[in-house]
Amino acid sequence: MTLNKAPHFSTKRLQLRYITEQDAEDIFYYAKNSNVARYSNYEPHKRIQDSYNFIRKCQALNIKDSLNPLAIVIQEKGKEKMIGTVGLFKGSLCGHNTLELGYALGEDWWGKGYVVEASQILINHAFKQTYTRRIQAVCVRENIGSFRVMEKLGMQREGILRKHVFKNDYYYDVYMYSLLKDEWDIFK
Numbered sequence: 532m533t534l535n536k537a538p539h540f541s542t543k544r545l546q547l548r549y550i551t552e553q554d555a556e557d558i559f560y561y562a563k564n565s566n567v568a569r570y571s572n573y574e575p576h577k578r579i580q581d582s583y584n585f586i587r588k589c590q591a592l593n594i595k596d597s598l599n600p601l602a603i604v605i606q607e608k609g610k611e612k613m614i615g616t617v618g619l620f621k622g623s624l625c626g627h628n629t630l631e632l633g634y635a636l637g638e639d640w641w642g643k644g645y646v647v648e649a650s651q652i653l654i655n656h657a658f659k660q661t662y663t664r665r666i667q668a669v670c671v672r673e674n675i676g677s678f679r680v681m682e683k684l685g686m687q688r689e690g691i692l693r694k695h696v697f698k699n700d701y702y703y704d705v706y707m708y709s710l711l712k713d714e715w716d717i718f719k
């Protein structure tokens with residue numbers, strides 16, 4: 532998905548923007564936590580250098596996939612705090628005019644609806660401003676918080692990809708969820 536300029540979206544509670552080197556400490560703070568990495572496709576960061584490497588990867592991705600990933604930023608004690616990421620990207624399971632939604636949030640901010648709010652902004656943008664017809668998302672069956680986010684976004688569970696992900700010596704079943712443009716009425 533291309534954009535003419537760097538994306539910047541905001542609501543009363545949060546902003547979405549590109550990740551920068553200044554975010555390294557905030558990323559390290561949440562990404563070293565094994566609870567955040569447990570069902571994600573990365574290992575917990577062990578040193579700040581891992582967070583700088585992650586930033587470089589994100590910056591390379593932003594060049595070809597402009598909305599993947601974006602930083603979720605809030606104001607905390609009068610300062611900007613990056614608390615996680617959200618993105619829309621062309622995943623390997625995506626068909627025509629389809630994008631995949633991905634997200635991760637620091638544990639301190641779980642349960643406050645931040646990921647739903649951030650995802651709504653991107654979904655709305657994709658359906659209103661691009662040719663996207665379908666947005667899909669996947670998570671392992673055990674990741675209840677993640678599939679609750681998908682359900683709160685109005686996505687439907689389509690099925691299970693059996694033993695689709697191998698992590699930590701275990702094959703996980705994966706739920707596939709999707710939302711079609713016609714079903715997207717939150718912002719209408």
Ligand SMILES: CC(C)(COP(=O)(O)OP(=O)(O)OC[C@H]1O[C@@H](n2cnc3c(N)ncnc32)[C@H](O)[C@@H]1OP(=O)(O)O)[C@@H](O)C(=O)NCCC(=O)NCCS
Pocket residue numbers: 566567568570571634635636637640641642643644645646647669670671674675676677679680683
């Ligand atoms: C999953 C995640 C994105 C949820 O984001 P969030 O902003 O905290 O989501 P919400 O505040 O909307 O809350 C999620 C819902 O799941 C529920 N939930 C979360 N963890 C749960 C658990 N272990 N068991 C039962 N319910 C759980 C919450 O109660 C809430 O449900 P409700 O709104 O019906 O009360 C966040 O926990 C996270 O980033 N986790 C680590 C990274 C990750 O797993 N990313 C997704 C990979 S697919």
